[in-house]
Amino acid sequence: MKARDLVILGGGAGGLVVASVAAQLGLKVTLIEKADKLGGDCLHYGCVPSKTLIHAARVASLMRRGPEFGLPACEADVDLGKVADHVQSVIERIQVHDDPERFRSYGCEVLFGMAAFINPRKVQVNDQVIRGRRFVIATGSQPFVPPIEGLQDAGYLTNEDLFALRDLPRRLVVLGGGPVGLEMAQAFARLGSQVTVVERLPHLLPQEDPEVADALRTQLESEGMVIHVATTVERVSRDGYTTLVGCSEGLTLETDALLVAVGRRPVVEGLGLDMAGVVHTEKGIPVDRRQRTSQKHIYACGDVCGPYPLTHMAEYQAGIVIGNAIFRVPKKTDYRVVPWVTYTDPELARVGMTEQQARDTGIEPEVLRFPFQDIDRAITDRETAGLAKLVVHKKKILGASILGPHAGELIHEIALAMKTGANIGDISATIHAYPTLAQVHRRTVNTFYGKKLFSPGTRRLVKWINRLVP
Numbered sequence: 001m002k003a004r005d006l007v008i009l010g011g012g013a014g015g016l017v018v019a020s021v022a023a024q025l026g027l028k029v030t031l032i033e034k035a036d037k038l039g040g041d042c043l044h045y046g047c048v049p050s051k052t053l054i055h056a057a058r059v060a061s062l063m064r065r066g067p068e069f070g071l072p073a074c075e076a077d078v079d080l081g082k083v084a085d086h087v088q089s090v091i092e093r094i095q096v097h098d099d100p101e102r103f104r105s106y107g108c109e110v111l112f113g114m115a116a117f118i119n120p121r122k123v124q125v126n127d128q129v130i131r132g133r134r135f136v137i138a139t140g141s142q143p144f145v146p147p148i149e150g151l152q153d154a155g156y157l158t159n160e161d162l163f164a165l166r167d168l169p170r171r172l173v174v175l176g177g178g179p180v181g182l183e184m185a186q187a188f189a190r191l192g193s194q195v196t197v198v199e200r201l202p203h204l205l206p207q208e209d210p211e212v213a214d215a216l217r218t219q220l221e222s223e224g225m226v227i228h229v230a231t232t233v234e235r236v237s238r239d240g241y242t243t244l245v246g247c248s249e250g251l252t253l254e255t256d257a258l259l260v261a262v263g264r265r266p267v268v269e270g271l272g273l274d275m276a277g278v279v280h281t282e283k284g285i286p287v288d289r290r291q292r293t294s295q296k297h298i299y300a301c302g303d304v305c306g307p308y309p310l311t312h313m314a315e316y317q318a319g320i321v322i323g324n325a326i327f328r329v330p331k332k333t334d335y336r337v338v339p340w341v342t343y344t345d346p347e348l349a350r351v352g353m354t355e356q357q358a359r360d361t362g363i364e365p366e367v368l369r370f371p372f373q374d375i376d377r378a379i380t381d382r383e384t385a386g387l388a389k390l391v392v393h394k395k396k397i398l399g400a401s402i403l404g405p406h407a408g409e410l411i412h413e414i415a416l417a418m419k420t421g422a423n424i425g426d427i428s429a430t431i432h433a434y435p436t437l438a439q440v441h442r443r444t445v446n447t448f449y450g451k452k453l454f455s456p457g458t459r460r461l462v463k464w465i466n467r468l469v470p
């Protein structure tokens, strides 16, 4: 029986980072992936295909918007099969980084098959049993499909089959107004589907600041999407090729395709976690701040443990695992400054607290806002929808929500300010190039200083100085 220093279950974002570093440091590492290729959800069914599709749909939208720029209008005659081929080609291009041979060249053993613990020190894959000193569970998550009457019989799509569609559905109902639902709803709407979103709660993106989420909703509706919030789907049925989606308040939607995007479920089944003595629930595997499970030699990272089901967080947690399991230093997670982005157009980016979250901790924050309609670069690009909103206390930034063009890039200036303890005065004092979208940060913080600068007190002071000093 083989004995390894580190055995990793799952070759997605989290598992691959740990495998690559551990093998290059000379440890005996085995990486086990149940699919027939490495890369996980992000590469095959998540970030990469979704962002590629979003960009293709944006190009279609820009073609249509030609006259806004003095150019001819051009209605894109979309062949979804060709778009799907393009999406696949991008996956293949990025897949090169996750080629098993690359990992093998570092000395990492890569095995394909379903891994399961048979006891706290041993994992079985196919007919092999592998003994390990330490383990990392990085098995990710899968789409949660709610128990709605008739849904299984009527059929539905999830992110696992959406990107393989070759025919554009004329009508698409999206169940769930979270990041997956909204990104895909807008992309399909721009490619030509009539899209309706059904969200159970009163606001889209319920984890975001409602003011900013509602501004995004207005924008999506202006593009022709129909959005029902505070609406529950009660039953789904099929009538020939049409799917009937029965909702609360007697609303029935007719559609050609139904996308279920109501959240994720961590992959904990079939892993032999009971045999390993690893505590788990259907919400995932609880870990401490060093990413250790209830068995201290078994670590977990990524969607399987949360709390942020995002690729950059799986990678961040993988770094904590590397610190603890490989370098044996007690490195701990710190979630005070975590940025994330919903890649709608405009993008909605967030870091730190919302206004309400700050109030909930007993702080009375200063809230600074600035609209993109007054940012020159947004005007030149005709991308003026949205605003930046900063939540500030004693000049320190507690959080930010940005809805606007390239908000996902812009949020990182705020993330860096928060991480380094820079205050709004530092942002105001930093020269920002003209005309960039990043000027929104100076303009936002200057709404704070503007009030003080042009106050009656300062005006009196200026008058007085100018009288006294010749």
Ligand SMILES: Cc1cc2nc3c(=O)[nH]c(=O)nc-3n(C[C@H](O)[C@H](O)[C@H](O)COP(=O)(O)OP(=O)(O)OC[C@H]3O[C@@H](n4cnc5c(N)ncnc54)[C@H](O)[C@@H]3O)c2cc1C
Pocket: 009, 010, 011, 012, 013, 014, 015, 032, 033, 034, 035, 038, 039, 040, 041, 042, 043, 045, 046, 047, 048, 050, 051, 113, 114, 115, 116, 138, 139, 140, 141, 159, 180, 267, 270, 271, 301, 302, 303, 304, 308, 309, 310, 311, 312, 313, 314, 343
């Ligand atoms: C549509 C969509 C869009 C997304 N867009 C973004 C985005 O823009 N930005 C972002 O940050 N995040 C995004 N995410 C989230 C992101 O994909 C996940 O957070 C990320 O993939 C988590 O990485 P992971 O390593 O935990 O899991 P995964 O990448 O899913 O990897 C887990 C791997 O474990 C394997 N596995 C499971 N069970 C076993 C077993 N028993 N034995 C062996 N192998 C096993 C799986 O096959 C899989 O390859 C998106 C998700 C979706 C669904």
Ligand SMILES: NC(=O)c1ccc[n+]([C@@H]2O[C@H](COP(=O)([O-])OP(=O)(O)OC[C@H]3O[C@@H](n4cnc5c(N)ncnc54)[C@H](O)[C@@H]3O)[C@@H](O)[C@H]2O)c1
Pocket: 146, 175, 176, 177, 178, 179, 180, 181, 183, 198, 199, 200, 201, 204, 205, 206, 231, 232, 233, 261, 262, 263, 264, 308, 309, 310, 340, 341, 342, 343
């Ligand atoms: N841009 C990104 O970074 C990105 C993109 C996609 C996904 N993700 C990650 O994947 C995770 C999963 O995304 P998601 O959008 O599937 O889940 P989510 O949990 O973030 O959002 C699901 C939405 O569906 C709603 N909902 C739940 N049950 C419902 C029902 N029965 N009927 C109608 N609405 C219902 C919820 O209120 C919520 O608004 C996210 O939390 C995120 O971390 C990230």
